[in-house]
Amino acid sequence: xxxxxxxxxxxxxxxxxxxxxxxxxxxxxxxxxxxxxxxxxxxxxxxxxxxxxxxxxxxxxxxxxxxxxxxxxxxxxxxxxxxxxxxxxxxxxxxxxxxxxxxxxxxxxxxxxxx
Numbered sequence: 001x002x003x004x005x006x007x008x009x010x011x012x013x014x015x016x017x018x019x020x021x022x023x024x025x026x027x028x029x030x031x032x033x034x035x036x037x038x039x040x041x042x043x044x045x046x047x048x049x050x051x052x053x054x055x056x057x058x059x060x061x062x063x064x065x066x067x068x069x070x071x072x073x074x075x076x077x078x079x080x081x082x083x084x085x086x087x088x089x090x091x092x093x094x095x096x097x098x099x100x101x102x103x104x105x106x107x108x109x110x111x112x113x114x115x
Contacts, residue, residue: 003054005094007035010111013098016085017108021078024071029082031099031111044079045071050086061089085109 012020012029021044023029030041033052040049048066052059064083070076085103093100099111 001054001059001092001094003033003035003037003052006052006054006092006099007033009114010041010099011114012082012109013112014108014110015078015082021075024069024075030114043082044075045069046079048083048086052089054092059089059092061086063087081107082109 010031010033012031014020015029020029023042023044025042027042029044031039032041033039037052037054038049039052040047042048043066046066046069048064050064051062064086066083071079084105085101085107086109088104089101090104091102097113099113101109101111103109
């Protein structure tokens with residue numbers, strides 16, 4: 001997989017097999033990956049950012065940084081789960097406009113390409 005395969009704007013549709021949580025901000029939970037691997041987006045509560053590297057089959061994610069706003073407990077938990085998976089990316093795949101990110105624990109984030 002190349003960075004060009006995952007670059008672009010994405011909208012979260014599924015968090016660990018459950019429908020994506022509603023974000024506190026309009027637009028939902030998002031991810032935008034730049035061609036150089038830098039990424040940023042809106043989590044359920046906070047804005048976040050980080051860096052991805054793809055080296056052969058290995059995917060390396062620098063620890064995710066974020067703003068530090070508080071929100072409802074259920075959204076804060078969803079955000080922790082979301083960040084845990086992004087911080088431990090094991091595999092990524094893109095097929096038919098869908099990006100799937102698998103964490104080291106097997107949990108998955110599923111995104112659709114945003115318009």
